[in-house]
Amino acid sequence: MTSRLRIVGYFLLIVLxxxxxxxxxxxxxxxHAGFSLKQKxxxxxxxxxxxxxxxxTNSEERCDYPDFAIAVAKRILSGQADRGIxxxxxxxxxxxxxxxxxxxRAAICHDTYSAHQGVEHDDMNVLCIGGRIIGSAxxxxxxxxxxxxxxxxxTRHANRLEKVLQIERLGIKAVE
Numbered sequence: 335m336t337s338r339l340r341i342v343g344y345f346l347l348i349v350l351x352x353x354x355x356x357x358x359x360x361x362x363x364x365x366h367a368g369f370s371l372k373q374k375x376x377x378x379x380x381x382x383x384x385x386x387x388x389x390x391t392n393s394e395e396r397c398d399y400p401d402f403a404i405a406v407a408k409r410i411l412s413g414q415a416d417r418g419i420x421x422x423x424x425x426x427x428x429x430x431x432x433x434x435x436x437x438x439r440a441a442i443c444h445d446t447y448s449a450h451q452g453v454e455h456d457d458m459n460v461l462c463i464g465g466r467i468i469g470s471a472x473x474x475x476x477x478x479x480x481x482x483x484x485x486x487x488x489t490r491h492a493n494r495l496e497k498v499l500q501i502e503r504l505g506i507k508a509v510e
Contacts, residue, residue: 337465338428346450355387357383357384358383358384358416358417358481359383359384359385359386359387359393359409359414359415359416359417360379360383360385360386360387360416360418360419360481361386361387361389361405361406361408361409361414361415361417361418361419361504362375362376362386362388362389362418362419362420362421362472363388363390363391363402363403363405363406363418363419363420363421363500364390364399364402364420364421364422364428364465365391365397365398365399365401365402365421365422365423365427365428366391366393366394366395366396367399367421367422367423367463367465367466368402368420368421368422368423368428368463368464368465369391369392369393369421370394371375371421371463371465371468371473371502372388372391372419372421372465374470374473374474375419375421375470375473375474375477376388378474378477379473379474379477379481383481385415386396387409387414387415388450389402389405389406389409390402390405397443399420399427399428399431400421400427400428400431402422402428403420403428403431403432403435403440403460404431405434406418406419406420406460407432407435407437407438407460410437410438410459410460410482411435411437411438413452416459417459417460417461417480417481418432418440418459418460418461418479419460419463419477420432420439420440420460420461420462420463421460421462421463421464421465422462422464422465423464423465423466423467423507424464424466424467425442425444425462425463425464425467426442426462426464428440428462429441429442429462433463433483436453436502436503437502438459438460439452439457439458439459439460439498440457440458440459440460440461440462441458441460441461441462442462442463442464443461443463443476443480444461444464444468444472444476445476446466446475446476446478446479447479449461449476449477449479449480449483450479450480450483451483452480452483453480453483453484453485454483454484454485454486454491455485455491455494456485456494456495456497456498457485457487457491457492458480459507461476461477461480463476
């Protein structure tokens with residue numbers, strides 16, 4: 335697959351090929367503070383994934399970030415989407431909300447290393463980013479890193495993930 339050039343807003347985006355190894359479906363959502371960046375991500379990636387679900391919001395009108403963390407999580411947990419992206423002002427709110435949902439492993443990633451390492455080591459399935467923290471060019475690189483990454487259950491990673499899943503099942507009782 336060859337690289338393509340694409341104009342996105344005022345940015346020239348060099349579209350690098352996504353991994354050809356498997357298909358991917360994503361759900362994306364964000365509140366009013368993440369709306370602009372969410373729209374740019376939709377524009378940049380809609381033709382680079384098999385399916386993309388826009389879980390809202392659809393304007394810059396004030397709204398609540400937990401609603402969009404839930405909407406993205408529903409798509410993942412129902413099997414309609416493989417991964418999710420949620421955007422709010424800082425990325426913190428959507429990360430906190432998404433991580434309350436059993437089956438969701440979300441993290442704020444404002445760099446490419448964390449975005450792929452979170453998937454490869456921790457089986458992260460939701461990327462959280464701050465629309466008021468990073469620009470669209472960096473966001474595109476982070477999203478690409480997240481989408482290209484694969485979880486490889488090496489023993490040390492699988493053991494740690496199992497502990498996380500135990501905390502999810504048992505809550506604080508997991509440490510007793």
